[in-house]
Structures are given as C-alpha cells and as structure tokens.
Amino acid sequence: MNVFLCRADEISEGEAKSFIIGEGKGRRDVVVVRRNGNYHAYVNSCPHQLMPLETFPDKFLNEDGSLFVCSTHGARFRVEDGFCISGPCEGKSLHALTVALDEGRLLVPLSSPA
Numbered sequence: 240m241n242v243f244l245c246r247a248d249e250i251s252e253g254e255a256k257s258f259i260i261g262e263g264k265g266r267r268d269v270v271v272v273r274r275n276g277n278y279h280a281y282v283n284s285c286p287h288q289l290m291p292l293e294t295f296p297d298k299f300l301n302e303d304g305s306l307f308v309c310s311t312h313g314a315r316f317r318v319e320d321g322f323c324i325s326g327p328c329e330g331k332s333l334h335a336l337t338v339a340l341d342e343g344r345l346l347v348p349l350s351s352p353a
C-alpha cells in the first residue's frame with residue numbers, strides 16, 4: 240500500500256523534506272529530495288548508528304544539494320542513490336524507497352523494511 244506524502248510541487252528543486260509515515264512498529268521516518276526534476280526517497284536513518292540524518296528540520300543537504308550530510312558524524316550520501324561516499328559508513332547506502340508520482344501527488348510504500 241502506498242502512502243501519500245505531499246503534492247510534488249510542495250518540494251522545490253534542490254530541497255529535501257522529512258515525513259513520518261505509518262504507526263507503531265510500521266512507523267518510518269522518510270526523507271524525500273527533489274534534484275534535477277527527479278524525486279528520491281529514503282528511510283531517514285544513517286547506516287552508521289541508525290540516527291536520523293538531520294538535526295534541524297529539513298536541513299539534510301550540502302551547499303550544492305548533491306549530497307545528504309549526516310549531522311551526527313558527517314557521513315555524506317549521494318542524493319541520487321543514497322550511496323555513502325565518505326564518513327564512518329563509507330560504502331554503505333541509505334535504504335531507498337520507490338517514489339510514485341500520481342497526478343501530482345508523491346507516494347511511497349508503507350510497508351518498507353527499515
């Protein structure tokens with residue numbers, strides 16, 4: 240089952256936003272980024288210590304918007320595929336979610352493993 244996150248135009252080019260989906264054990268903290276017109280979604284959990292990536296709301300990206308930067312120990316992940324290019328979890332990846340775009344609405348699957 241897919242869950243509605245927001246309208247696609249609520250995320251500006253080069254911006255990332257976080258969402259909470261599900262409840263109880265199915266609860267997921269999700270981050271969605273829009274880059275070059277494409278949307279990429281990940282479980283918001285750094286593979287180093289399973290911490291959320293951000294400290295301040297929706298502050299996920301480096302200056303040019305090409306990388307997520309984990310605020311805890313500075314791991315850096317490509318926004319296009321979630322691959323960690325530097326930091327304590329280099330070589331690991333964020334858990335990617337499939338983003339569906341349906342009539343201008345962004346949807347992600349509810350039952351995704353973290």
Ligand code: FES
Pocket residue numbers: 285286287288289290309310311312313314326327328
């Ligand atoms: S928790 Fe993300 S780099 Fe350590």
